[in-house]
Amino acid sequence: MSTSSGADAGVVEYVHRDLLTLATWRVIRGRADEPLVRVEIEDGSPEDAQEAAVRLNAITARDLARIRQAFVITRRSSGGEDAERARVTP
Secondary structure: OOOOOHHHHHHHHHHHHHHHHHHHHHHHOOOOOOEOOOOOOOOOOOHHHHHHHHHHHHOEHHHHHHHHHHHHHHHHHOOOOOOOOOOOOO
């Protein structure tokens, strides 16, 4: 997915927010280490598609918390707009 246009960047932002919302719910439910999404792919798909599906299926809520924490630290150190209100969900 390209992020060269504003529309594409918007899609990426929505996907990011949606994944964080799902991750937060998984943490609340005590399921932080379960796969966050499930990608099904047909037999005989190209190897790169199979590998992408494996990576996506391996993402957990805990993984997103780590990514979010790194993002918040980066934003704080650069004086980003959410530096004061950023919170990390374990």
